[in-house]
Amino acid sequence: MSATPTTSTPSAGQHRLRHVLGQWLFHLYGFAGYAFFYLPILILVIFSFNDSRSVSKWAGFTLRWYEAMLQDRQIMLALWNSVFVAVVSTAIATVLGTLAAMALERYRRFPGRLIADITLYLPIIIPDIAMAIMLLAFFNLSGIGLHIWKVHFFGVRLAVPISVIIGHVAFNISFVAVVVQARLAQMDRTLEEAAQDLYASPWRTFWRVTLPLMMPGVLGGALLAFTLSLDDFVITFFTSGAGFNTLPVRVFGMIRKGVTPKINAVSSLMLGFSLLLVTLALLAARGREERKVGFF
Amino acid sequence: MPDASSAAVELRDVVKRFGDVVAVDHVSLRIAPGEFFALLGPSGSGKTTTLRMIGGFELPTEGEVLIEGEPQGYKPPYQRPVNTVFQNYALFPHMTVAQNIAFGLEMRGVPKEEIRRRVSEMLDLVRLSGYERRRPHQLSGGEQQRVALARALINRPKVLLLDEPLGALDLKLRKAMQLELKAIQEQVGITFIYVTHDQEEAITMANRIAVMNKGKVLQVGTPQEVYEQPQTFFVADFIGDTNFLPVQVMQVTAPVEVMTESGTRLTASWAEPTLRTGVKAVMAVRPERMHLYRPGSGPEGPEWNRVEGIIRQVIYKGLDIRYEVFVAGECSLHVRMPVGRSEGTFQRGEHVIVAWPRAAARVFRSES
Numbered sequence: 001m002s003a004t005p006t007t008s009t010p011s012a013g014q015h016r017l018r019h020v021l022g023q024w025l026f027h028l029y030g031f032a033g034y035a036f037f038y039l040p041i042l043i044l045v046i047f048s049f050n051d052s053r054s055v056s057k058w059a060g061f062t063l064r065w066y067e068a069m070l071q072d073r074q075i076m077l078a079l080w081n082s083v084f085v086a087v088v089s090t091a092i093a094t095v096l097g098t099l100a101a102m103a104l105e106r107y108r109r110f111p112g113r114l115i116a117d118i119t120l121y122l123p124i125i126i127p128d129i130a131m132a133i134m135l136l137a138f139f140n141l142s143g144i145g146l147h148i149w150k151v152h153f154f155g156v157r158l159a160v161p162i163s164v165i166i167g168h169v170a171f172n173i174s175f176v177a178v179v180v181q182a183r184l185a186q187m188d189r190t191l192e193e194a195a196q197d198l199y200a201s202p203w204r205t206f207w208r209v210t211l212p213l214m215m216p217g218v219l220g221g222a223l224l225a226f227t228l229s230l231d232d233f234v235i236t237f238f239t240s241g242a243g244f245n246t247l248p249v250r251v252f253g254m255i256r257k258g259v260t261p262k263i264n265a266v267s268s269l270m271l272g273f274s275l276l277l278v279t280l281a282l283l284a285a286r287g288r289e290e291r292k293v294g295f296f
Numbered sequence: 297m298p299d300a301s302s303a304a305v306e307l308r309d310v311v312k313r314f315g316d317v318v319a320v321d322h323v324s325l326r327i328a329p330g331e332f333f334a335l336l337g338p339s340g341s342g343k344t345t346t347l348r349m350i351g352g353f354e355l356p357t358e359g360e361v362l363i364e365g366e367p368q369g370y371k372p373p374y375q376r377p378v379n380t381v382f383q384n385y386a387l388f389p390h391m392t393v394a395q396n397i398a399f400g401l402e403m404r405g406v407p408k409e410e411i412r413r414r415v416s417e418m419l420d421l422v423r424l425s426g427y428e429r430r431r432p433h434q435l436s437g438g439e440q441q442r443v444a445l446a447r448a449l450i451n452r453p454k455v456l457l458l459d460e461p462l463g464a465l466d467l468k469l470r471k472a473m474q475l476e477l478k479a480i481q482e483q484v485g486i487t488f489i490y491v492t493h494d495q496e497e498a499i500t501m502a503n504r505i506a507v508m509n510k511g512k513v514l515q516v517g518t519p520q521e522v523y524e525q526p527q528t529f530f531v532a533d534f535i536g537d538t539n540f541l542p543v544q545v546m547q548v549t550a551p552v553e554v555m556t557e558s559g560t561r562l563t564a565s566w567a568e569p570t571l572r573t574g575v576k577a578v579m580a581v582r583p584e585r586m587h588l589y590r591p592g593s594g595p596e597g598p599e600w601n602r603v604e605g606i607i608r609q610v611i612y613k614g615l616d617i618r619y620e621v622f623v624a625g626e627c628s629l630h631v632r633m634p635v636g637r638s639e640g641t642f643q644r645g646e647h648v649i650v651a652w653p654r655a656a657a658r659v660f661r662s663e664s
Contacts, residue, residue, distance in 0.1 A: 190382050191386050193382070194386035194387075195388075197353075197373050198374075199400055200403045
């Protein structure tokens with residue numbers, strides 16, 4: 001470098017000060033970001049243990065709101081409904097979404113490819129409320145209606161909210177398909193050719209090679225679908241018949257009668273559940289990555 | 297079909313089109329059982345597409361592929377008695393080495409006990425015993441290559457297809473693997489069809505070579521035939537180093553005679569059949585067939601060609617010395633002379649005679 005010391009060059013001390021200040025501001029910014037996101041959640045969780053009906057004044061530790069929550073049959077039923085809808089819709093959406101992703105990835109060129117892409121991405125970008133109204137109209141016009149099917153399943157009586165499940169499948173297919181497609185795009189096609197070269201029929205190639213290799217994508221998509229389904233309010237609210245509540249819908253009903261720490265407890269429970277799912281997803285992804293090191 | 301059964305693989309007038317692009321253009325080949333056959337050509341010459349049609353990964357647009365005399369028609373890869381070693385190995389990353397090698401036998405329902413025995417035989421053959429439980433990403437490139445080979449050979453295919461299998465290895469490992477592959481092929485006696493763009497590799501390993509360019513097979517022959525008697529300009533240019541002198545054809549019947557641009561008459565052993573007297577052409581001579589002499593010496597007579605030149609560059613290569621000789625009004629010639637000849641070495645700027653026998657010279661239509 002041909003730079004010569006001149007009066008306009010800042011001294012070493014100035015450089016250092018600037019550097020330290022910059023670091024400090026940077027950390028502050030990061031901290032503020034975290035606080036903005038997580039402080040409300042922290043407060044919500046803390047007040048779920050508050051021994052008072054107040055949601056602003058601390059009056060000592062208690063578990064009585066959790067007790068009340070567990071004894072509230074309505075909440076427990078809503079929780080069951082949420083999990084049931086999430087499990088069933090995730091299972092269906094994962095199969096259909098994976099098939100859609102494979103078709104789009106396999107057959108890159110066909111007439112109407114763009115339209116197929118657009119229709120697949122649409123449920124991700126269109127507002128929930130628009131989708132909810134469309135689904136409602138669809139159920140009314142098609143005659144499916146908003147019925148709850150009563151099903152006997154190995155001696156257990158199940159209430160199957162067919163319209164809610166179809167609604168959840170409808171938006172979850174897109175999310176699964178997008179995640180699986182991303183995985184398929186980086187998969188080596190010659191692996192499937194190699195399997196076929198080694199006498200595996202297309203069917204066995206799928207089970208022995210394609211599916212195991214795209215499994216991280218399928219699992220990731222399923223986990224995402226499950227979380228979205230568990231979390232959904234708008235579409236569930238519009239497509240569920242009278243008397244059917246999922247947890248978010250139930251919480252909404254409770255909140256209209258006033259906020260109590262019981263709602264905090266329910267929210268904390270859902271938060272804990274989501275946290276668990278995210279952790280599992282990250283752990284699964286990390287496990288895969290470690291195995292992949294050195295392969296590419 | 298008594299005649300057809302004598303070929304391990306036969307291509308009859310095969311054409312492959314991708315849309316408007318003709319990837320393989322009326323190719324006919326017969327590959328004998330036990331042969332090490334190389335498909336040699338630059339990228340885009342159709343060699344890989346040809347291989348993929350034998351494997352069943354592509355179907356011919358026209359023509360027919362026969363394996364051991366049997367037309368393959370629309371048979372998918374998993375119903376053909378051939379196996380492939382892929383360019384990037386295509387080992388299954390979610391399976392161990394042993395599982396990878398066992399895959400083909402497992403798909404064909406071979407009993408577990410036999411699979412175990414044959415897998416360990418194969419690991420012996422490719423010198424990877426003890427690697428059973430490793431995963432592909434834990435292996436070096438050369439080891440992955442050998443697993444891919446074992447995975448294909450364990451099925452005892454009638455024909456093994458290899459698509460640039462050594463392309464990803466470094467030069468030293470490649471040379472070692474060339475010899476190893478050749479040894480394994482001789483040991484198992486399976487027909488190998490080997491795709492490569494590396495002419496040295498093809499010459500080292502193959503019994504016969506098909507040189508391809510732009511979807512066409514230009515010449516099929518032993519390495520020696522292809523090297524010493526190229527039939528087209530492309531083959532002469534693609535394989536080995538060659539000097540090309542621009543000439544005008546004087547006589548096309550033997551002995552072939554041509555004239556350089558400065559009027560020197562030269563003679564050649566062969567001229568491309570489509571050449572006519574009076575047209576422009578090129579004379580091709582390998583650098584090692586040319587000799588340098590001091591002015592006034594060297595062989596003379598009708599069997600010899602002589603031109604005068606000036607040494608422009610001298611490069612010592614250990615085994616031989618390479619000279620670049622400037623021939624006034626013509627071109628530069630590259631001459632390769634073994635070290636330790638009686639004439640001694642020549643210096644830059646020296647006047648020399650470049651001489652080569654008629655037998656070493658061939659005349660081609662010039663292509664640009």
